[in-house]
Amino acid sequence: AQKVTQTQTSISVVEKTTVTMDCVYETRDSSYFLFWYKQTASGEIVFLIRQDSYKKENATVGHYSLNFQKPKSSIGLIITATQIEDSAVYFCAMREGNTGKLIFGLGTTLQVQP
Amino acid sequence: DPKIIQKPKYLVAVTGSEKILICEQYLGHNAMYWYRQSAKKPLEFMFSYSYQKLMDNQTASSRFQPQSSKKNHLDLQITALKPDDSATYFCASSQDLGFSGNTLYFGEGSRLIVV
Numbered sequence: 001a002q003k004v005t006q007t008q009t010s011i012s013v014v015e016k017t018t019v020t021m022d023c024v025y026e027t028r029d030s031s032y033f034l035f036w037y038k039q040t041a042s043g044e045i046v047f048l049i050r051q052d053s054y055k056k057e058n059a060t061v062g063h064y065s066l067n068f069q070k071p072k073s074s075i076g077l078i079i080t081a082t083q084i085e086d087s088a089v090y091f092c093a094m095r096e097g098n099t100g101k102l103i104f105g106l107g108t109t110l111q112v113q114p
Numbered sequence: 115d116p117k118i119i120q121k122p123k124y125l126v127a128v129t130g131s132e133k134i135l136i137c138e139q140y141l142g143h144n145a146m147y148w149y150r151q152s153a154k155k156p157l158e159f160m161f162s163y164s165y166q167k168l169m170d171n172q173t174a175s176s177r178f179q180p181q182s183s184k185k186n187h188l189d190l191q192i193t194a195l196k197p198d199d200s201a202t203y204f205c206a207s208s209q210d211l212g213f214s215g216n217t218l219y220f221g222e223g224s225r226l227i228v229v
Contacts, residue, residue: 004156035217045157045204045220091157099170100145100211102218104157 002027004094006105013082014113020067021077021108023092029053033095034075035102036064038088045091051075082112117141118221120205126227127195134181135190135224137205145169145211146188147218148180152201160203163188164211195228202226 003026013019025034034051049061051068059066067076079086089109093102121136139146148160162170166182177199179191192199202223208216 037220043202043223043225045223047217047219050217093157098212100147100162100164100208100216100218101159101170101172102149102157103159106156 002029002094002096002103004092004103004105006092006108008108009106010109010111012111012113015082015084017082018078018080019082019110021079021090021092021110023075023077023105025073025075025092025094025103027073027094029097034066034068035093035095036066036075036077037091037093038086039091039107040088048090049077079110082110084112084114086110087112116222118205118207118219120203120221120224122224123222124225124227126229129195129197129228131195132191132193133195133226135192135203135205135226137188137190137221139186139188139205139207139219139221141207141219142186143207143209143219144185145208145216146182146186147206147208148188148190149204149206149220150201151204151223157204160190161188162211169211192226197228200226200228 032053036048049064065078089107091107092105118139145164161180181189202225204223205221206218
């Protein structure tokens, strides 16, 4: 069965620094899709960035980028120049086959302090 | 403006009662979903619909019944409510179901408390 694991429960950083959040996954699929979402204090779940397993280049969107290490089944999220408003819970997720089902990790709480 | 609208945002229900959670999406997507978020648990897939047809049901209980009256609507009816049903229910949508790469977008959630 597919599984997504986020081992970091919470991280605290000072604003304008760079933070990396870890995520490892398990799958038997040869092609798969990985996503990062954030959940704000209001509860809203926002899509951030995704990585297609067949792409070797790490995805980048704005100040979000991914560190995709396929041999290690790892997909880390890197946020550069963090801002106070980046404080949220960050979820890693993997899409299962063609079902539309996302398997989520438990999330990492990021607190960005002044 | 939110593109996926869920109503109500908050509701308190009595054990044994029935509630309907409403979801409408204005993204022009063909696939819609329900997910549940309970305390200390990861977001959990419940249902997927494609072109108003149920495609996948991962909910063990028949007390949870999705209803799609229009292509951009997917409501969730919950009967015989139990305190364990207390959670935030998220509606989501994607362009299509079959293409694994499609990204899911989520609504703002409906927080249900059963007392």
